[in-house]
Amino acid sequence: MKMKKIGFLAAAAVCAGFGLAVPGHAQDKSIIVQSTTSTQNSGLFDHILPVYEKASGVKVNVVAVGTGQAIKNARNCDGDVLFVHAKPAEEMFVSDGYGVKRFDVMYNDFVIVGPPTDPAKVAGRKDAAGSLKAIADAKAVFASRGDDSGTHKKELSLWQDAGVDVQAASGTWYRETGSGMGATLNASVGMGAYAMTDRATWIAFKNKAEFKIAVEGDKAMFNQYGIIQVNPEKCPNVKADAANSFINWIITKDGQSAIAAYKLDGKQLFFANAAKEGAS
Numbered sequence: 284m285k286m287k288k289i290g291f292l293a294a295a296a297v298c299a300g301f302g303l304a305v306p307g308h309a310q311d312k313s314i315i316v317q318s319t320t321s322t323q324n325s326g327l328f329d330h331i332l333p334v335y336e337k338a339s340g341v342k343v344n345v346v347a348v349g350t351g352q353a354i355k356n357a358r359n360c361d362g363d364v365l366f367v368h369a370k371p372a373e374e375m376f377v378s379d380g381y382g383v384k385r386f387d388v389m390y391n392d393f394v395i396v397g398p399p400t401d402p403a404k405v406a407g408r409k410d411a412a413g414s415l416k417a418i419a420d421a422k423a424v425f426a427s428r429g430d431d432s433g434t435h436k437k438e439l440s441l442w443q444d445a446g447v448d449v450q451a452a453s454g455t456w457y458r459e460t461g462s463g464m465g466a467t468l469n470a471s472v473g474m475g476a477y478a479m480t481d482r483a484t485w486i487a488f489k490n491k492a493e494f495k496i497a498v499e500g501d502k503a504m505f506n507q508y509g510i511i512q513v514n515p516e517k518c519p520n521v522k523a524d525a526a527n528s529f530i531n532w533i534i535t536k537d538g539q540s541a542i543a544a545y546k547l548d549g550k551q552l553f554f555a556n557a558a559k560e561g562a563s
Contacts, residue, residue, distance in 0.1 A: 349432030429459025
């Protein structure tokens, strides 16, 4: 019995030395959040996560990709929480059994930015679909993320509203970068092209040159973010307690206040709008 006990303790020590989980021992106090480039590039996570981590003792590791990829990663059980901005896709994630429940978190809006020459003459307009139609009619260069992100999904829906087949124009005036928002904005500035972006990323973007917001204020460009715990019934590796703790913090007073307090150049980037009840 002594030898067996010593053997187990030695194995446990080896496992601990290599950072491996040992049965019966507490799990690492950390979670993986699959999220979007906008929450990361805007600086929001740098602002709110230290507040949560200090209060909870739980380390939050963010994987910042396009919403489509974030959802794929979560479906592959590569994460504990999904925090993205494409509500229909989020609701499908839950209805397919991969998510426990979806909660609204915050919102901002999308804007169309463009060069100072404004070749499509859309500066100052508020109608997104009409402005995109004018860009297409002028064959003015438009840089699209083309990456199945939440921004890309919204952009495609607006092109559809405008009656423009951008797939037919791909590679001509319509150019897909296949990249995140920051890289796409850099490409847009480099090409003198219009682009659609979430407002938070645009405010935080440092390479604007003389580019400005051309189109804003359309209700169709509303941008809602949601948060979902990955379902442990589908993904047994999910750290459900820690994930639920993070979600509860995000959608109740402390998290909502931290989101609302985040500003750059005196401008609020996200507007907290979670319901008052928590996740449990």
